[in-house]
Amino acid sequence: MIDITAIAERLDEAARTASATPQLEEPISLEEAYAVQAASLERRYARGEKRIGIKMGLTSRAKMTQMGVEEVIWGRLTDAMLVEDGDTIDFPAYVHPRVEPEIAFLLDRPLTGRVTPMQALEAVAAIAPALEIIDSRYENFKFSLTDVIADNSSSSNFVVGPWSDPHRDFSNLGLILRLSGVVKQIGSSAAILGDPIRSLVAAARLTSEAGEPLQAGDIVLAGGATAAEALSPGQHVQVAIQNLGSANFRTSEHFEERD
Numbered sequence: 001m002i003d004i005t006a007i008a009e010r011l012d013e014a015a016r017t018a019s020a021t022p023q024l025e026e027p028i029s030l031e032e033a034y035a036v037q038a039a040s041l042e043r044r045y046a047r048g049e050k051r052i053g054i055k056m057g058l059t060s061r062a063k064m065t066q067m068g069v070e071e072v073i074w075g076r077l078t079d080a081m082l083v084e085d086g087d088t089i090d091f092p093a094y095v096h097p098r099v100e101p102e103i104a105f106l107l108d109r110p111l112t113g114r115v116t117p118m119q120a121l122e123a124v125a126a127i128a129p130a131l132e133i134i135d136s137r138y139e140n141f142k143f144s145l146t147d148v149i150a151d152n153s154s155s156s157n158f159v160v161g162p163w164s165d166p167h168r169d170f171s172n173l174g175l176i177l178r179l180s181g182v183v184k185q186i187g188s189s190a191a192i193l194g195d196p197i198r199s200l201v202a203a204a205r206l207t208s209e210a211g212e213p214l215q216a217g218d219i220v221l222a223g224g225a226t227a228a229e230a231l232s233p234g235q236h237v238q239v240a241i242q243n244l245g246s247a248n249f250r251t252s253e254h255f256e257e258r259d
C-alpha cells in the first residue's frame with residue numbers, strides 16, 4: 001500500500017527545509033501522484049498559504065527534452081510562492097533552483113472542463129511575462145513523471161511582470177531570458193504547445209478532472225517556453241517578451257554550503 005500522507009509529508013518537509021530527498025522508491029500511479037500533491041498542498045494551506053492558481057509544466061519540447069518526461073503536468077500555486085517583480089529571493093531557501101521564461105494568464109471567469117481555445121481566451125482578463133523558479137526536491141533534479149507530479153511539479157516561486165490586454169495576438173511572441181545581462185535563452189511563446197492558449201485549454205481540462213476547476217481570479221502559468229537555467233547567488237534575472245515587457249528578480253549574494 002502506498003502511504004500518500006507519508007510521501008506528502010516527506011516532500012513538503014524537503015521543500016520547507018530546502019533539503020534534497022531521494023526519488024520515490026515504489027512506482028505509484030498518476031492518480032496517486034496527484035493525490036500526494038494535493039495532500040502536500042493541504043499541509044501548506046494548514047500553515048496559512050492560500051491557493052491562487054496553477055502552473056502547467058512540460059508544455060514545450062525544450063522542457064520535455066531537458067527533463068526526459070513527455071507528458072504535460074500541472075501543479076498548484078499559493079500566495080506564498082508569488083515573488084514581487086523586482087524582489088530578491090533568498091538563495092539558501094532552495095535545493096538547486098532553476099529559472100524559466102513563462103507567460104501568465106489572469107482569469108476573470110471560471111473555466112471548467114473541455115473548452116475551445118476561443119472559450120479559454122474569453123476567460124482571460126490579462127496576460128503577463130513571468131519567470132518561474134522551479135526547484136525539484138529530488139536529488140540531482142532527477143525524477144520520473146509521477147515523482148515530479150507528487151512534488152507539486154517542482155513549483156517553488158514565480159514572478160509576474162506587468163499585465164497586458166490579452167486581445168492582441170500572443171501566439172508567437174519573441175522572448176529572451178537574461179542572467180545578469182547575459183542572454184541565456186531565446187525563444188517564442190509558440191514553443192508552448194504551438195500557442196500558449198492551448199496550455200490554458202489543457203489546464204481547464206486537467207484541473208476539472210481533478211475536481212478543482214479554474215476559478216475567476218486564478219493565475220495560470222503556461223509552462224516554460226525554453227529549457228530552464230540553473231541559478232547562482234548574486235544574479236539579476238530577466239525575461240523580456242515582445243509586446244509584453246519584462247519580469248525581473250535577483251538572487252541574494254548569500255551562499256551556504258549544504259550537505
Ligand code: OOG
Binds near residue numbers: 057063067136154
Ligand atoms: C518540472 C516542472 C516543469 C515547466 O514549465 O515545464 C515546468 C521541472 O522541470 O522540474 O515547470
Ligand code: MG
Binds near residue numbers: 100134
Ligand atoms: Mg514552469
